Amino acid sequence: MLIKIFNKLKNFLIYFLKIIYYISDLFYYKRKINKEIKQQYPLKLMPVIEVNNQSGIVSKHYFFQDLWAAKKIYASGVKEHYDVGSSLEGFLAHVSIFCYVNTVDIRPQNLQVDNIFFIKKDFLETDFLENSIESLSCLHVAEHIGLGRYGDKLDPFGTEKIIQKLQNILTTNGNLYFSVPIGKQKTCFNAHRIFYAQTIINLFDKLDLKSFSAVNDGNKLIQNASLHDFDNAKYSCGLFHFTKNQLSTFN
Numbered sequence: 001m002l003i004k005i006f007n008k009l010k011n012f013l014i015y016f017l018k019i020i021y022y023i024s025d026l027f028y029y030k031r032k033i034n035k036e037i038k039q040q041y042p043l044k045l046m047p048v049i050e051v052n053n054q055s056g057i058v059s060k061h062y063f064f065q066d067l068w069a070a071k072k073i074y075a076s077g078v079k080e081h082y083d084v085g086s087s088l089e090g091f092l093a094h095v096s097i098f099c100y101v102n103t104v105d106i107r108p109q110n111l112q113v114d115n116i117f118f119i120k121k122d123f124l125e126t127d128f129l130e131n132s133i134e135s136l137s138c139l140h141v142a143e144h145i146g147l148g149r150y151g152d153k154l155d156p157f158g159t160e161k162i163i164q165k166l167q168n169i170l171t172t173n174g175n176l177y178f179s180v181p182i183g184k185q186k187t188c189f190n191a192h193r194i195f196y197a198q199t200i201i202n203l204f205d206k207l208d209l210k211s212f213s214a215v216n217d218g219n220k221l222i223q224n225a226s227l228h229d230f231d232n233a234k235y236s237c238g239l240f241h242f243t244k245n246q247l248s249t250f251n
Contacts (some may be wrong), residue, residue: 061215080102083104106150143180166203182200204239212227
């Protein structure tokens with residue numbers, strides 16, 4: 001309890017000092033500007049107290065997964081790709097440079113972007129035919145399904161249902177690029193779920209695993225990783241490349 005109180009006091013003092021620095025910088029800056037500058041660029045206060053001074057700050061999960069999947073899709077040579085709910089500013093932007101992308105998302109999107117066609121709909125309510133899509137992705141999405149965070153219906157089996165639909169609509173010899181948080185299995189309501197990597201393999205019972213990589217808790221990309229190395233992870237990201245072989249459709 002004392003440690004928690006101490007940490008709160010420390011954080012408060014650090015934040016208070018940053019405010020002092022902001023006020024000091026403001027007065028110093030105001031002394032440096034002349035009337036001409038004041039007229040050209042009227043001064044409005046918009047304090048930004050919390051600033052990270054490290055260059056290139058990104059969400060490591062999304063940064064690595066988006067590149068991982070985009071490279072694989074590019075290497076596959078497909079001219080049309082389907083996606084479910086993945087990142088627009090990262091992954092979809094990458095892929096749209098070399099491929100036409102159809103993306104399904106329950107959230108509205110009013111942007112007009114070359115090579116990207118937006119389908120606003122709950123993926124579980126779409127009417128894609130079985131064995132109809134050659135190239136498919138779902139990155140950092142399935143862990144949210146059924147928790148209501150994005151306006152979807154509450155359903156404890158939401159992840160299982162989206163996985164079932166994904167593998168059903170993938171065509172024979174098609175490729176699915178899939179990612180979710182991996183580690184010690186749990187539901188963190190209503191943020192996300194975390195899965196054992198082996199759980200994901202078991203749920204995709206109609207597909208074959210082609211490769212597995214991961215972003216570990218230290219935010220490092222591990223290529224060709226071992227599934228069980230992440231069983232005790234806190235919040236890693238599993239990158240699964242599945243394919244549907246002719247024999248797997250009968251299993």
